[in-house]
Amino acid sequence: MRKFTSITILTNFFLFLLTLLSISKVEAQNSAVEISAKNIPVNLVPGKNYTIAFEISNTTGNPLNLSSEFVVSKQFYLTANLKKFEVSANDKKIVLFTFSVNNHCAASDYKASLKIANGNNNMPIASREITLSVSKLYNLTVEVLNAPEYLRLEKEYFCEYLVTNNGNSEEKITFESSNALKIVPDNTLLKPDSSMVVAVYQLVPENVRSKTMVLNNLKAYMVSNGLLFSNRVAITLYPNNTKKPDLYHRFPITVSTIFNSLKGLDTLNVFKFKVSGQGFLDKGNDHYLNFEYSGPSQSDIVRFGDYERYSLLYKNKKMEAIVGHVNFSLSNITETSRYGTGGILNYDFGKTTATVFYVKPRFTKQISDSYGGKILYNLSDKTYVEAGFINRTLFEDSEEFNSKIFNIASFYTHDKIKINGEIAYESNYKTNGFAFSLASYLNLRKLYFINSAQYSDKNYKGYLRSSKQFLSQTNYR
Structure with a gap:
């Protein structure tokens, strides 16, 4: 019995000594490395990316070869969770981890921990646990799924909307619509990342006399916070007494x-x-x-x-072209109007508009053909200038010859005032000619003033020839 007691005492002493050695070993391991989190992100939002930094301190006098593992919930995605590095004696090392939050991660607190181990034998050395808080996300989308292209003979119609919960919590949603006959369904409980089709029925307005538009809309309210999400669609409504489109x-x-x-x-x-x-x-x-x-x-x-x-005739937003029997006008003192067979092309470059033409006149034997063009440039919304050219084949005094006319004109319009002026130069193999015109207009409610002057010398072979005109006119309304 005495011998058995001695053995028991020795055994207990040995276990106590082993425990002390183990505790000393753990304390030595824990004191060798210290971990601190530098920037723990708060109020995490689903679908966003975040970076967290840990500072690893080596408190020993020897360099340490370490490995780290960042353990997070399955609701987070890490680009890399294992990293190996070396920390010099009595030095520090910053370790970065980048992660993203699942798009539909529920709002809650999630535990995450950084574990440090010996890089040579993977023996644990230290660890640090942190809490990552995910905020509640409220987000609905309301999309038009189906709507009539137009209405005419219908008494009522409906549009379908697709309502999707893009948040991270289950939400009760109620539906409303302006002038709705009924909404099916009028409320629902929608889980994260789920959708529902909602139909909005509406009566077609009566006694419509002309083409118009009707609006159909859907408003989705979150009961938990009162947030409103909505969408609408416009539908063409034709009166019954007109043709269908x-x-x-x-x-x-x-x-x-x-x-x-x-x-x-x-x-x-x-x-x-x-x-x-x-x-x-x-x-x-x-x-x-x-x-x-x-x-x-x-x-x-x-x-x-x-x-x-x-x-x-063909026309789009930039160009207009006409061929066949056309009527062209360059200006009052060059060629005010000429009808014939040919073509005219206008092109809009923005501030500049260019025109080219060819006309073989009808109902006259004095001109066999004419071609040319003009360029209009807008200096402002009130002022523009214009330069033109025309070449004509004339038949006069039993002789056929070419005549060229060049002109420059300017136009100014502002409220009640309008002013325009033009000069032209004509040249043929026999003579050269000159012409000009100037006109002004003033509109004063009941009084309208017109003043104009035109001049062309005897050698000028344009629309006006050897002409001197002055006009001053006042109209009372």
Whole structure:
């Protein structure tokens, strides 16, 4: 019995000594490395990225080869959670970890810890636990899912909206809409990252006399905080007494004819027809086309005297082109108006507009053809200048020759005042000529004043020739 007691005492002493050695070893390990977190992010937002810095201090007199592991919740994503590094004796090392928060991470406090181990044998040395707090995120999206393209004969209609909870908590949502007949459903409980289709029914307004727009909207309220999220859609409403819109966007063409038979000394049969079309070539109304043909010529019959004519016009936001029978005007003292066969092209460069043309005049034998162009430049919204050129083939005094005219004009408009002036120079192989014009207009409510002066010398072969004019006029309304 005495012998057994001695063995027990020795055993307990040995265990006590082993415990002291273990405690001493842990304390030595813990005191060798100290960890401090420098910038713990607060109020983390789902979907965002964050960086946290830890300061690792070596309190020993020897360099330490260390490895670190940053352990976080599954709701966080780390770009790298394991890092190895060396800390010099009695020195410090900054270790950075970058992580992102799951888009639908629930609002809560999450534990994270940095574990430091011996880089050679992976024996734990120290650890530091921190708390990462994720804030509550309130976010709904309301998207138009389905809506009528237009309304006309319907008594009621509905639009569908897709409501999605992009937050990180389950939310009770109530729905409202202006002038709604009913909403299906009118409330719901929506989990994070989930969606629901909501239909808004509405009556179609009655007694609509012209094309108009109706609005359908959906308002989604979060019960927990009163936040409002909404969307709306505008729908074209046509009156019942008008044609439905052409869903195929066809180009309208009109054809008309006339036939007459005249009996007298001779029997004359007159047949004419006209084909025309005008409209936009695309649904965006960016490209416009207009064409017309009328004929054939019936100029030898007084009662139905008419001439064949045709034209094709194309226009968009920058350009306008017309070919066929056209009418062109350069200016009052150069070529005020000339009708014939040819083409005109206008192009808008912004502040500058350029025009080129070619016209073979009809109903005159004095001019066989003419071509040229002009450039208009806007100095401001009230002032612009214009420069032009025209070359004509003239037939005068049994002689055919070319005549060139150059002109510069300026225009100013401001409220009640309008002023414009122009000078022109004409040249041909025989003579040179000069002309100018100046005009001003003043509008004073009931009084309207007009003053103009025009001059062209005897050698000038433009629209005005050897002319001197002065006009002063006052109109009372």
